[in-house]
Amino acid sequence: MQELRDIVDAIVRFAAAIALSVAPRRYWPRFETWVPVSRAALSSALATVALSAAIGIPAFFQHAQANAEQAIDLTLQATGWRAAEPGRKTPSDEMVRALWGASYLSLFSFVFLTPIGLLCTYLGATGTFRAVSIVADDAKAIRS
Numbered sequence: 001m002q003e004l005r006d007i008v009d010a011i012v013r014f015a016a017a018i019a020l021s022v023a024p025r026r027y028w029p030r031f032e033t034w035v036p037v038s039r040a041a042l043s044s045a046l047a048t049v050a051l052s053a054a055i056g057i058p059a060f061f062q063h064a065q066a067n068a069e070q071a072i073d074l075t076l077q078a079t080g081w082r083a084a085e086p087g088r089k090t091p092s093d094e095m096v097r098a099l100w101g102a103s104y105l106s107l108f109s110f111v112f113l114t115p116i117g118l119l120c121t122y123l124g125a126t127g128t129f130r131a132v133s134i135v136a137d138d139a140k141a142i143r144s
Contacts, residue, residue: 018044042134048127056120063114064106071096071103 017040020031028037076082078096102109110117 014040014043018047022048042131045127045130045134048123048130052120052123052127055116056124059114059116059120060107060110063110063117064103067103067106067109071099074099 013035017031017035017037020035021028021037021041021044023031023037031037073082074091075096077084078091078093080090084090111121112118
C-alpha cells in the first residue's frame with residue numbers, strides 16, 4: 001500500500017511541477033525542494049503546445065467551415081439557385097469571387113483576426129520556444 005501511495009505522490013508532484021515550470025527560471029529553486037520543476041520543464045512546454053493544438057484545430061475548422069458556408073450561400077444566391085435574403089439584393093459575381101478568395105485565407109484570418117486564434121498562436125509559439133530553449137540549453141545551468 002505504501003508503494004502505491006509513493007507512486008501517486010510522485011505523479012501528483014510531477015503534475016504540480018509541470019504547472020509550476022511555467023514560472024520564470026529564477027523562481028525554480030524555491031519550488032525544487034517540493035517538486036521536480038527542472039525535470040518537468042520540457043513536459044510543460046510540450047503540454048502547452050498540445051493545449052494549443054487541442055483548442056486551435058477544432059476552432060480553426062469551425063472558422064473555415066463558417067467562411068466556406070457563407071461563400072457557398074452567396075454563390076448560390078448569385079447564380080439564382082437560392083433566393084436572396086429578404087431585404088437584400090442578389091450578390092454580384094465580383095463579390096462572390098472576392099469572398100471565395102477571402103475564404104482561401106481562412107488560416108491567416110483565424111490566426112491573426114480571431115481571439116481564439118491569437119491565443120492558440122501565442123500558446124503554440126511560446127511552448128515551442130520553451131521546448132527548444134530547454135533542449136538547447138546547458139544542462140549544468142538548469143541544475144544551478
